[in-house]
Amino acid sequence: MPELELYRQMARIREVEERISALYGEWEMRCPVHLCTGQEAVPAGFCAALSEGDKVLGAHRSHGHYLAKGGSMQRMLAELYGKATGCSAGKGGSMHLVDLDAGFIAATPVIGSTIAIAVGVAFAAQMRGEDSVTVNFFGDAATEEGIFHESLAFAALKRLPMVFVCENNLYSCFSPLEVRQAPERDLLAIARANGIPAVAGDGNDVDVVHGLAVEAVQRARSGGGPTLLEFATYRWREHCGPNFDTDIPYRPDGEFEDWTGRDPVVAYRARLVAGQHATEQVLDALEAEIAAEVDAAVRFAKESPFPAREEFATDVYAG
Amino acid sequence: MSTPVSGIATKQLTYAQAIRDAHAIALERDPSVYVLGLGAPDPKGVFGTTAGLAEEFGAERVQDMPTAESGMTGVAIGTAISGMRPVMSHIRVEFALLAVEQIVNQAAKWRYMFGGQMQCPLVIRLLVGRGWGQGPQHSQNLDAWFAHMPGLNVVAPTTPSDAKGLLVHAILENDDPVVFIEHRWLHGIKGDVPEGYHSVPFGQARIAREGSDLTVVASSHMTLEALRAAEHLAHAGIDVEVIDLRTLRPLDTETILGSVRRTGRVIVTDNSWKTGGFAGEVTSIIAEEAFASLVAAPRRLAMPDVPVPTSPALAQLAYPRARDIVALAGDVLDARDRVALLDPLPDPAHLDQPDPSFVGPF
Numbered sequence: 001m002p003e004l005e006l007y008r009q010m011a012r013i014r015e016v017e018e019r020i021s022a023l024y025g026e027w028e029m030r031c032p033v034h035l036c037t038g039q040e041a042v043p044a045g046f047c048a049a050l051s052e053g054d055k056v057l058g059a060h061r062s063h064g065h066y067l068a069k070g071g072s073m074q075r076m077l078a079e080l081y082g083k084a085t086g087c088s089a090g091k092g093g094s095m096h097l098v099d100l101d102a103g104f105i106a107a108t109p110v111i112g113s114t115i116a117i118a119v120g121v122a123f124a125a126q127m128r129g130e131d132s133v134t135v136n137f138f139g140d141a142a143t144e145e146g147i148f149h150e151s152l153a154f155a156a157l158k159r160l161p162m163v164f165v166c167e168n169n170l171y172s173c174f175s176p177l178e179v180r181q182a183p184e185r186d187l188l189a190i191a192r193a194n195g196i197p198a199v200a201g202d203g204n205d206v207d208v209v210h211g212l213a214v215e216a217v218q219r220a221r222s223g224g225g226p227t228l229l230e231f232a233t234y235r236w237r238e239h240c241g242p243n244f245d246t247d248i249p250y251r252p253d254g255e256f257e258d259w260t261g262r263d264p265v266v267a268y269r270a271r272l273v274a275g276q277h278a279t280e281q282v283l284d285a286l287e288a289e290i291a292a293e294v295d296a297a298v299r300f301a302k303e304s305p306f307p308a309r310e311e312f313a314t315d316v317y318a319g
Numbered sequence: 320m321s322t323p324v325s326g327i328a329t330k331q332l333t334y335a336q337a338i339r340d341a342h343a344i345a346l347e348r349d350p351s352v353y354v355l356g357l358g359a360p361d362p363k364g365v366f367g368t369t370a371g372l373a374e375e376f377g378a379e380r381v382q383d384m385p386t387a388e389s390g391m392t393g394v395a396i397g398t399a400i401s402g403m404r405p406v407m408s409h410i411r412v413e414f415a416l417l418a419v420e421q422i423v424n425q426a427a428k429w430r431y432m433f434g435g436q437m438q439c440p441l442v443i444r445l446l447v448g449r450g451w452g453q454g455p456q457h458s459q460n461l462d463a464w465f466a467h468m469p470g471l472n473v474v475a476p477t478t479p480s481d482a483k484g485l486l487v488h489a490i491l492e493n494d495d496p497v498v499f500i501e502h503r504w505l506h507g508i509k510g511d512v513p514e515g516y517h518s519v520p521f522g523q524a525r526i527a528r529e530g531s532d533l534t535v536v537a538s539s540h541m542t543l544e545a546l547r548a549a550e551h552l553a554h555a556g557i558d559v560e561v562i563d564l565r566t567l568r569p570l571d572t573e574t575i576l577g578s579v580r581r582t583g584r585v586i587v588t589d590n591s592w593k594t595g596g597f598a599g600e601v602t603s604i605i606a607e608e609a610f611a612s613l614v615a616a617p618r619r620l621a622m623p624d625v626p627v628p629t630s631p632a633l634a635q636l637a638y639p640r641a642r643d644i645v646a647l648a649g650d651v652l653d654a655r656d657r658v659a660l661l662d663p664l665p666d667p668a669h670l671d672q673p674d675p676s677f678v679g680p681f
Contacts, residue, residue, distance in 0.1 A: 016439050098433045106433065107399070116390045117425065120397015127353070127379065127403070147420075150390025157385065184327025315435035316469050318494040 002048065003277045006206045008286055009044035010265045013064040014057040015290050016073065019298060020063075020080065024242035028302065029080045031093030034061040034109075038204075038236035041264035042167050043068035046135065049217045052103060055125075055134045057118040060095050060109035061235075065137050071099035073293065074300040081245045083304035091315070103132075111172075112138065112145030114221025115164070119151045122162040122226075133220040134146040134162040141172030143187055144180060149194075152228070156195040159225035163216045164191070166228065167203060169235040193227035209255025234259035280307075328478075329511040337479035337512045338368040338501065340443075341486035342406065343518060346376045349404060349491055354381040355395055356408030356444070365408050366446075366506050392418035392443070396426050399441040399496075406490055408444040412500075413456050415445050426496040427470035431440040441496045442489045447590070448503035449540065449638050454629035460590045462538075465498040466567040471522055473567040473592075474502040477542040479510040481565055484519030492518055501589070502540040523570035526578070531558035534578040534585040538564040538602055541588040541639075545681055548644035551664050555657045557648060567597055575601060576609045582616040584651050586644060589621035596621050615651050620644060 017035045024033065036043070043064035047056065050069065058065040066076055072087065079086030080094050088096050095109040105121060108114055119316035125132045142148055143166060156161055166187065170177055191198035197219070201208045209231060210318035216227035236259070246256050272278045278286075332340065345352045354369060360381045364370030373381035383392045386407065395405040409415040415422070422443065429439040447460040466473040472495060478484040482501070489497040527542055528549050537545040542563040549559035560578050564570065579585045585605055589598035598619040605617050622637045627637045642664040649658030 086434070088432060088436075091434050092432045096432045098436060100436060107435075108425065108432070110420060113393065113425060116393020116421065117397040118402070119390070120394035120399075121401050122397070122400035123394055124398040125400070147389050147393060150385070150387035151393070153387065154385055154390060154394060186647060263566050317430070317433050317472075318438060 003272055004188065004282075004286070005045055006048055006210060007265075007268050007272055007278070007283070008290070009048065009068050010040040010206060010268060012073075012290050012293070013040040013043060013067050013289055014265050015062060015294050016067060016297075016302040018079075019294050021237070021242040023298065030082060031080060031095070031211075032240050033094045033242065034240050035237050035242065036061050036064040036235075038259065038263070039167055039169060039233045040064055041209050041268070042231050042233060043137070043164065045206040045212040045289055046137075046165060048210055049213035050103070050133065050135065053132045054217070055103050055105050055132055056137070057105050057114045057121065057122055057134070058097070058107035058137045059111065059114055059139065059142065060107070060137065062097055062107035066097045066099065066104050066107065069099070069104045069152040069181070070102035071097065071104045072102070073297040075099065077241050077297045077301035078304050082306060084299060084307040084311070085304040086301070088156040089311065112142040112147045114138075115142060118162065119155050119160060121283070122155065122160040123158060126158065126160055131221065132161070133217050134160075135165060136160040136162070137165045137167060139172070140166060140177065141180070142166070143190070149190070152191060152194045152196055152226075155226040159223070161220040161223075162226045163213070163220055164228040168230055169233050171235060171239070173239045174248070176250070187230050188228070196226050196228050198228040198230065198296065200252070202233070203233035204262050204267070205261075206264060206268050236260060250261060253264045267319040276309040323565065328514045330514050331509055332479050332483075332512040333506065334479045334482050334501075334508050334510075335367040335506040337483035338486060339364075339370060339372065340512065341483045341490065342369060343375065344487055345406070345490040346372065346380055348516075351402060352404045352406065352490055353379070353591065354406045354408075355391065356544075357384055357386060357410065357471045359383060359408060365410060366503070366678075368444075368501075368506070369408070370514065370664055379677065388414050388417035389421060392421040393425070395441055396421060396429070396439055399426075399439045400429060400437045402407055404440045404490060406442045406444065408446075410446050411457055412445040412447050412459055412461055415588055421499070422471070422496070423466075423468055427468045430495065431470060432548065438494045439496050440494045442486070442499055443497065444499045444501060446501050446503055447539075449561075449590075455626040458627040460500070460502075462500055462567055462591060463600070465593060466597055466600070470495065471568060472497040473500065474498070474521065474565070475502075475539040475567060476565055477505065477527070477539055477563045480512045481519055481525065481563075482519070483512050484517045485521070485565065487516065488518040492621070493521065500539060504540050505543075508543075519565070521566045522571050523565065524571035524574040525563040525565055526560065527563040528559065528561040530558040530582070532582060532584065533652060534560045534562060534575075534577055534582045535644060536562045536564065536585065536587040538567065538597075538600075539590050541590050544639070544641045545588060545644055547641035547664070548648065551645055551661060552648055552658070555661050557652060557654065557657070559648065570623055571600075572604055572608070575605065579605050579609045580612040583612055585613070585615065585617045586647055586651060587619050588644065589619065591622060592624050593619060593621035594624050615653070618647055620647055
């Protein structure tokens with residue numbers, strides 16, 4: 001049942017992010033983490049619209065995108081723990097995720113940088129006559145980078161099979177939108193001026209995300225070219241790290257409470273029960289399964305060996 | 320070290336024609352190769368280096384692009400990690416500076432940062448020059464910046480034969496990003512170039528001239544200045560060995576050190592500024608590895624640390640030339656008197672004309 005799958009994916013992402021928060025203080029994960037707690041509906045809703053052969057690229061806050069596209073949870077956690085079994089063999093950490101089997105091509109942290117690379121992945125697919133759709137997830141700050149605009153222009157020029165997905169969580173680190181963008185600035189109009197259809201939606205409603213994703217992916221796959229989707233959502237925790245940061249006075253009064261009150265995971269759970277898509281018991285069992293999956297992934301990560309010293313200088317060049 | 324094997328058919332080509340030849344061979348051999356650059360398919364074809372390729376191989380294989388160096392370098396990287404082999408050109412190194420984020424953060428590290436699961440076989444051709452009369456932003460050579468970066472290969476050929484062989488190797492045989500530096504003053508020089516498939520591996524310097532008294536290390540256009548200086552110094556009985564590095568990364572330290580151990584004296588030339596330049600790197604390696612063989616302090620010859628001005632009256636002060644190598648050789652060999660007896664080495668009439676065969680454009 002698709003509704004249950006959407007819920008399962010959101011709940012998995014939430015559980016992983018919250019577990020990272022809980023375990024981070026042990027100082028065993030020795031890399032920065034940018035958690036997407038509160039933003040689970042976009043990756044879950046969007047990736048459910050993709051096929052196995054479709055490709056996803058992300059940025060610094062990409063645990064959710066990686067997991068929702070089918071990336072190995074065990075290998076992601078092992079990567080955060082710096083282990084040889086990590087998805088990037090311990091050389092990347094949280095900001096360099098990859099699972100090629102799942103179609104999660106890459107995440108790298110310099111803002112806006114992978115947007116152009118995603119366009120190139122879509123361009124290669126087009127030149128080779130492949131059927132795949134490429135998706136790039138990025139935040140509101142990335143749309144301020146020059147490379148975002150260059151990427152839109154080229155994707156439109158070549159009518160590439162791809163979807164640009166902006167998760168607007170209102171902040172770039174601590175800097176709110178109003179110090180970065182004029183109030184009249186209209187992201188959708190920027191996309192449309194490049195010849196790219198653009199739609200905005202509630203990024204905390206997984207059904208809305210999924211519906212818009214299905215449409216955009218279908219357009220891309222059928223030769224209709226790229227689409228830009230902008231989803232309003234909210235980062236619950238600090239920009240980088242495991243904690244809440246409501247003690248720092250940079251969010252307006254009531255904003256945090258307003259958004260956390262619209263928890264995408266909790267809201268969807270209630271909707272499933274109310275709509276009789278699932279019983280409490282079924283959802284409880286599903287959550288228990290997820291907790292066990294995360295337990296096993298953490299155990300795998302902790303028990304895995306560190307990379308051998310010999311690995312330090314391998315893979316700088318071929319051979 | 321690079322003497323063509325006898326029996327292989329060669330043809331007289333200019334450096335620019337040799338580059339074009341390498342493109343054609345790569346496009347012919349491997350369907351994953353494509354060429355991307357501002358003006359690559361236009362009638363001028365990047366100073367002739369891509370001329371006619373679009374007609375021969377089609378618009379899909381030889382593409383023009385928007386004026387968006389950063390984004391298009393990202394696009395090229397995206398295709399490279401997807402299994403294609405893009406060859407990108409920038410008609411000035413300065414334009415590629417807009418793409419340094421992509422080159423340094425992404426292309427150079429792609430293989431490493433994902434634990435060796437992907438590769439980025441991207442060739443970026445950067446044109447550099449001297450005396451173009453085009454001032455501070457059209458006359459730089461930033462080879463040392465790129466050579467600083469693990470994960471990149473940096474190539475700077477001198478001869479038409481090496482230009483073809485190194486570019487064929489870069490596009491078809493090397494699976495990592497390559498910064499391929501072409502000096503505009505070399506595009507017009509002619510030389511024997513092996514016909515058909517011809518590749519030159521990275522990391523092998525060429526002894527351009529054998530000698531026993533002094534080693535001069537050079538690359539790209541400075542190799543020609545070094546050879547002119549060496550011929551001139553021969554009239555004073557000074558026997559100069561000239562090493563053409565061919566690739567700055569990987570660097571053939573063995574050939575450099577072997578030569579210095581024989582001659583005991585070395586001048587390292589550079590196509591760019593002195594501070595933090597590549598000559599400093601080579602000099603350091605020599606000091607660390609061959610100190611005991613040195614009978615005189617190693618010397619660098621590079622551009623003074625000043626942006627390049629436009630006026631020919633000032634620009635001529637920016638670039639080291641053969642006569643500067645001759646004078647410095649007199650110091651290093653403690654043979655100022657002998658060198659002083661030589662006729663002065665004539666300079667080219669104009670800084671923007673390396674030899675009469677060069678008629679532009681820049």
